[in-house]
Amino acid sequence: MSAPSSGTRTFHMIEAVAERLEGAPRQLRRRWSDEFKARAVAEALEPGASVSAIAHRLGIHPSQLFGWRRAVLDARKVSTEPARCEIAAASTGEAVIEVVIGDVIVRARADVSEEHLQRVIRAARSA
Incomplete structure (x- = not known):
């Protein structure tokens, strides 16, 4: 058990100001060229390729590459109309x-x- 407090409590207001981290991009979102995306997705679609390892090597988050890859695969889907x-x-x-x-x-x-x-x-x- 903790000991009872002996009186008045004081609180201090702390103000946190976010600063730009060294090396972080100046804009909020990075923009990738279509050519870069196409090369990354082509590599990620190779048999046995590790999407996470490719993303790490390229300096992007794996979920970004998974999203690009999913968009390409969805675009390739065949029509659902019967033969x-x-x-x-x-x-x-x-x-x-x-x-x-x-x-x-x-x-x-x-x-x-x-x-x-x-x-x-x-x-x-x-x-």
Whole structure:
């Protein structure tokens, strides 16, 4: 237990004034060029790359690089519209399967294996 206080308490007002730290940028927010961002994101998208290590090396906060990377990945997302599939006759008389995925058209002979066609469609959707 603490000992009882012996009388009046005094308080002192302390005023703190923020100063600019040595080496800190003069403006509140740093502005990064689009070229710098593109190089950083390209490096961060490499297989096995450590975003935190790259950010540390570049002198930026990892959350900044994660945000830039997320923006690029979101922009790359494929359309959510379902694929359309049609079977048409080619000029040689063979049946041809035509699958439309957004702006991509995949054409294959009708005798193509289902497994191979599925791999091609997955690749087209992820591109």
